[in-house]
Every structure is written in C-alpha cells, then in structure tokens.
Amino acid sequence: DALSDSAKRGLELFRGKARCTRCHSGFNFTDEKFHNLGIGWDTNTVDLGRYMITNTPEDIGAFKTPTLREIARTAPYMHDGRFKTLEEVVDFYNQGGIKNPHLDNTVIPLELTEEEKKDLVAMLKSLNGEGWQHVSAPKSFPK
Numbered sequence: 001d002a003l004s005d006s007a008k009r010g011l012e013l014f015r016g017k018a019r020c021t022r023c024h025s026g027f028n029f030t031d032e033k034f035h036n037l038g039i040g041w042d043t044n045t046v047d048l049g050r051y052m053i054t055n056t057p058e059d060i061g062a063f064k065t066p067t068l069r070e071i072a073r074t075a076p077y078m079h080d081g082r083f084k085t086l087e088e089v090v091d092f093y094n095q096g097g098i099k100n101p102h103l104d105n106t107v108i109p110l111e112l113t114e115e116e117k118k119d120l121v122a123m124l125k126s127l128n129g130e131g132w133q134h135v136s137a138p139k140s141f142p143k
C-alpha cells in the first residue's frame, strides 16, 4: 500500500492513456533507446543529439530515454533543463511534444484532464526511494 489512490490512478495512466511506458519501460523506466520529442526545435539552436555521433537520419534530434527513478529530486528536466516542475513536463507531453520533421511517432496529444495530469504527477513523485541518502561519493578514484 505504498501508493496513494492518486498515484495508483497515475500508474494506470502511465501505462495506458498517457503512453509513457512506450519509452519509460522496465526496471529503470527506460527502454535505453533514443527518441526525438522536439526539445529545442522551438529555438534557433537545435541540438541534433545522437545524429552528431551516428550520422543516421533517424537519430536527428534524438536523446536517450532517461530513468525516472528519484525524478522529483532531479529538476530541472530535459537535456536543456527547460522545465522546472513535473507539472510542466506532463503539460509538454499532453500537447504532443514539439512539432518537427523527426518527431517520434509515438508522441501525440494525450487529451488528459486536469485530474489525470495531477494523478500522473503523483505517480512520478512516488518513484522516490529510500536507503541511498547516506551513501556518499568516493573521495578519490580507485587506483
């Protein structure tokens, strides 16, 4: 019973209507693949992402799906840090990403209600864990 009712409804949405698991799937909430969501295509300094490494057209503007573990603690969001809150992230997905010629075809307008958006945010906030907070980074590199 670790999840609130709102977070439970959010999990249903995450897997269903909101289509998040098409990319944020598995144990770490990532398919380990690269997708174009249109981040940056509303500016004049588009980062071409994985294309810069592979030179294959399907990688234009594609970034690796990040994990969602501890997501409430790791703002700001997206590779350019444009969103300060998870509410803004959910609004971004709800409007179907940002149009560009290489937009991933799974990113479409979601038509979530205000209530559904709140439930999805509650679910994302439930992805925080305990037990690592006392672990600190090593002071020097292993020799």
Ligand code: HEC
Pocket (backbone or CB within 6 Å): 014, 018, 019, 020, 021, 022, 023, 024, 034, 035, 036, 037, 039, 063, 064, 065, 066, 067, 068, 071, 074, 076, 077, 078, 079, 080, 086, 089, 090, 093, 094, 104, 106, 107, 120, 124
């Ligand atoms: C088409 C694949 C895809 C779908 C569908 C998708 N995501 Fe993402 N998600 C990504 C990628 C790729 C990024 C990184 C994008 C970037 O930085 O340009 C990302 C970034 C994020 C981030 C920011 C992570 C960070 O550390 O900055 C959050 C939060 C997030 N997604 C939540 C969601 C939610 C909630 C949904 C469902 C409404 C969803 N995603 C649907 C691929 C996807």
